[in-house]
Amino acid sequence: MKNDSEVRVCKNKKCKKILPVSYNHKYCEACRNQHAQTVKKGIKIIGLFAAVVLSSEKINHKK
Numbered sequence: 001m002k003n004d005s006e007v008r009v010c011k012n013k014k015c016k017k018i019l020p021v022s023y024n025h026k027y028c029e030a031c032r033n034q035h036a037q038t039v040k041k042g043i044k045i046i047g048l049f050a051a052v053v054l055s056s057e058k059i060n061h062k063k
């Protein structure tokens with residue numbers, strides 16, 4: 001007997017895409033990709049900031 005009432009949907013309230021039973025994530029693939037993109041962007045910004053700090057330090061140390 002299949003319990004059809006246990007349909008899992010994406011936790012993203014704007015998405016709520018129905019997830020397959022075998023799917024082990026709380027968010028659908030699209031939302032997970034989007035989240036990964038956001039994380040990547042954040043890392044990029046931090047990296048950029050670090051690069052700016054490093055280059056400005058280099059300039060300060062110039063004689």
Ligand SMILES: [Zn+2]
Binds near residue numbers: 028
């Ligand atoms: Zn989703």
